[in-house]
Amino acid sequence: MKKKIIVYERLEKPVLESLQNKYDVKFLKNIDAKTNEEFLEHLKDAEGIIGLALEVNKALLDNAPNLKIVSNVSVGYNNLDIEELSKRNIMATNTPDVLTDTVADTVFGILLAAARRIPELDHLVKSKQWIEALGPEYYGVDVHHKTIGIIGMGRIGQAIAKRAKFGFDMNVLYHSRTRKHDAEEKFDATYCSLEKLLAESDFPVLITPLTAETTGLIGKKEFQLMKHSAIFINASRGKTVVEKDLIEALQTGEIAAAGLDVFEQEPVEPNNPLLDMKNVVTLPHVGSSTYETELKMSELAARNLEAGLNGDKPPTLINPKVWELLTK
């Protein structure tokens, strides 16, 4: 009998088809894990689940007595209760590395778009206001030779530093849980306190994972420390920022602009004031969403899932203690 797995959004088609050839696949879209009866029914005998952003917590796991592995199709895994999964000897995996450069490109995309006011100018040109768009009130600000402040110097943070240093001749500051001597050497990056970074950066960039420590990391006090000309970029998770404080900082001119790939509530609520601000560039959480990278993420997630189901060690296991226990 084929092993049962549940696939929820997002898995690229060729990867989904390949899994369908080998497993009893239940493909469920846009599920609400608490109320979707079909999902809860299949969960009872599913050995693996794979997808993006599903909240995997105690309540869900109580309905999943046969689960061996949860394969996240993202590098961030704030949606998984790792402690609870580990307690039950369930493996959890994510998709690091394959998306690093793509997310770093996205960060520079929104940073440049906000600094050079690209969406605003695009709108003016397309609405036949070319002459108006040439006015000094639509000038942007330079990115090159400015100071970028990277909060979270993991793999993606370092890919951002590389672009900043070698692409834009920027001065690179960073703040991270641990010093990254390698990055300091390679990208001429300077480690500093969060306060100093916020006070000195033209472009404070938030790219830290969402954890208990980073929830609400940037709020009123932090925005007050920033330059009035600062352009704030968030490509981590919406909840690393106190969004109402960000809105206020933009409304009062505490900071100049923002580029956001993530929001406290996703999809963003239609009445969110950020959506009416011309100095805010928005994306629908698509930092890693290119054809190439989404496929690589799906492939890696599927390799993780299959390894877990076959009794092999998944390539990018988040909770290796479970593997050690299972193979003792």
Ligand code: DGY
């Ligand atoms: C990730 O992989 O964590 C990115 O945010 C895309 O979801």
